Amino acid sequence: MFVAALVCDLLLPAEVGSLKGKRSVVRPLIADLRRLEVAVGETGHQDLHRRAEVSVAVVSATAGRCEEVLDAAERLVASRPEVQLLAAHRLLRSDSDD
Template identity: 55%
Template structure:
């Protein structure tokens, strides 16, 4: 079993309140969850209006599939016009390594 996780750091566009931030972040989280069938949540920068950190995890039988899913999520995240993807941190581990 292979486990992959990634942390996406976003700079949001013209957002001036946490309510506006939610209206930008929620659709991103929902889209990733629906398109890629992964666990995803906003995990950081919770008090900042113009920043969002979204965490994603995936489990699969082989490493290639985990890598493919994480790469697809990164491409989708980078292509969103309403946000700027500042950085991505990824890690893939085998369950035997835990």
């Protein structure tokens, strides 16, 4: 069994001037990511208007499948014109890791 995570650091548009405006950008992104059948949530920068951290997690029998799903998630985030992907970090662990 493999567990993988993708952490995306995002910059939101200048016109996002409130937490309500931030939600209007982040919620649809999270909804689209959930269509990939992953666990996803906003995991950082909750108090900043123009920054967001969104994390994706997947569990699979193979490392290759985890990578495929994370690749698709990263492409989806990067393709969104309303956000700028500043950084993406990955973590992959297996049940045999110490």
